[in-house]
Structures are given as C-alpha cells and as structure tokens.
Amino acid sequence: MQNDDVWLVVPLYNEATVIAEVVQQARATFPHVVCVDDGSRDGSAEAAERAGAAVVRHPVNLGQGAALQTGFDYALSDPAMRYVVTYDADGQHQVRDVEVMVERIRHGDVQVVFGSRFLDERTEASTMKRLVLRAAVAYTNLTTGTRLTDAHNGLRVLHRDVVERLDITQNRMAHASEIVAQIGAMRFDGAKVAYAEEPVHILYTDYSKAKGQSLWNAVNILAELIWR
Template structure:
C-alpha cells in the first residue's frame, strides 16, 4: 500500500486533537499536525497522541498549514500519498482508509471526498446552497466536475503533491487546490464521505457570509 501520511492542520483544537490523532493512528501511523499559531495546548496534546507536530509561530491560515504539511510529507522519500484530514472530528477514518484503498486499486492520482454521494451527512439548507454553488463554480472554472468542491477529506498521490503549491493561505485554498488539481489532467475520482457535524465542529465552522467571501475572493483572484 505504500506509506501514507495524514496531514492535520490545527488551530486551538486542544479540546479534541488528542482523540482525533489517536483514532487516526489506529489505521495510519504516520500523522503530521501543523499547528497554526495556536494559543492553547494543541501541539502538546497532538505530540502526546503520537503525531509529528510542525509549528507556525503565527496564525497563517488553513491553506498555509496544508502547504506546510505537503512540504513535510514530501521530505519523506517513502511517502506515496497523503490524506488531508480535519482536526475537529468531522471526518471518519474509515472513509479515509477506503479512499486510499480506491486510489491504489484503481491506479488513481487523487480521490476527493463528497458528502453528497449518499445520504449519511445531514446538511442544513443554507449550507447546502453554498456548497452546491461552490461545486457549480468549480465545474465552470476547472476541469473537475465535483459534487462537493469544499470537502476537506482528500487523498493525493506523491506525483500530484510534487506539482501543487497553494498560494491562498486562508479558506479560499480549497477552491484553489481543486483548480490546481484540475489543471494537472490526472486520473481522479470522488468517494462518499460521512461528515459528522458535532456542536464543537459547528461552533468552529464558517458562517454563510464567510462562504460568500470565499467565492468573491476566488473570482477576483
């Protein structure tokens, strides 16, 4: 299967990151958490759970954290693919494992998670509209007809990673990443994922206004 690195960007996730890392490492032993200038004990708890921790001295944003994680994973010559995984407990390790298996079984370059390929994920109406709009925007502007353009659970092969450099530091990085992947003309597929919206993850999530701001930022970019 090769060596998979799981990349977890985190910012003040001390309440949950230890449990998230421990759960991930039951399946994927190689985990790097990128601490994006947290003011709590996130880095300490992630290390205690067995993750490698790379720290930003100041908060730069999730896009910058992912790029730092990509660079770290690429420094391991045995790395064959990475999984991008949220720190707040929304993602399921079983989905990540299924995506890695699909990548290898079908000789793919990337597998992108989608919460809209089955009915497990419950999304409120306003968020569904924003996510559908983002998916439509992606289909228009890239070569990737995704059903869920802003799903943070992804598997990317090493050759893809070597050709990716994220410049959008904050949340607009998700659409930029899809744009970059689409430009590579690679073999990719979607995979049904179950996103669990806990009270904690919803409290940390984006507002509708922030989602609109992402689209505006991307259009001007």
C-alpha cells in the same frame, strides 16, 4: 507496517480539546500523522504531540492553505510516502472513509480521490449550507474544468506525484479551489490527472457548530471565490 506509505496532514488551529482524540483514532489505522500547528494559543500542539503526531509549528496564524503546504513539504521528506491524506483537526472526518479512499487510490487508475458529502445521505447539513456549497462547487467546476460534486471538502487522498507538483498560494478558505484548479491543469505524460470521488460522512458536531463551521465556512468559501 500497514499504511506505512500514507501520511495524514492535519492543519491545526486552537483545537486542544479534541485534537488528541482525533490523532489517536487516526493513528490506530494510519500511523503517520503530521499536525501543522498554525499559530495556536491553546496548547493544541502539545496535545497532538502527546497523542503521537509529528508536529510542525507556524509561529503565527497563516491560514489553512499555508498549513497544508507545510504539511505536504513535511510528508514529502519521507521517501517511503506514496499517498497524502488531508484531514481536519476538529473530528468531522471519519477514519473509515479514509480507508475506503486509500483503497480506491491504491487501484492505480486515479491519482486523486476527493471526498464528497453529497454522494450519499449520511451528512446532515442544513438546506442553506447545501445551497451555498453547491454554488461554490458550480463556480469551481466552471473555472477549473473539473466535474466534482463537493469541491470544498477537506478530505482528499493525493498521490505523491500530485503532491510534489502542488503549490498552494491561497492561504485561507479559497485554497480548496486552488488545489482543484492545479490538479485540473496537471498532466502526466501528456494525459490529465485522473481523479475520482468517494462518498464521505462529515460529522457536524455541537463542537464544530459552536465554532461557526455549520454555515459560515460555506459562506466564507463562496465570498473568497468571488473576491479572487
């Protein structure tokens, strides 16, 4: 089966109105999707299951970092899994971008592919959001020894060897920088983990903006980085 070695890991929290469509669209290309329901109160888990996703539940809300770690552990239980994709539940990510990123990592010369909304002009983000995110990227690059253009993009493709070594402890928004830091510090056979970026389209819908994700997520990321 095509892409049978890929698992999409989807942190899920109160997205009942959109998660079924997100899962259905993803599974048309990537059959293995696990949604980690992080204490939702709106029927998100049931909607994801009806759409064909595997669902793992947190009884209380622990945060996106914790949800990703749970999803990684679930995906690792499949011995056929070679790649994990981290994928948002709110419809902002595009399946076509995932296809391109998976194709990139299959070449075998990198172990991680990060999505970047700043490598082309498809993503329509406000000037303030871009400034805040670029400040967060500059901080992350400075403190992790990596060189990325969009360190806090939730769309990533990770080789199994990398997933096995990740140990996310930052449960809230700062988990993205922690992932980058751990990858930046990893070595395989004495060599640093190779990574690449691919341009992706983050679709800021009326739905995601209504949830406060147009700007405040970026501000929260920067605040958590400074606090950490």
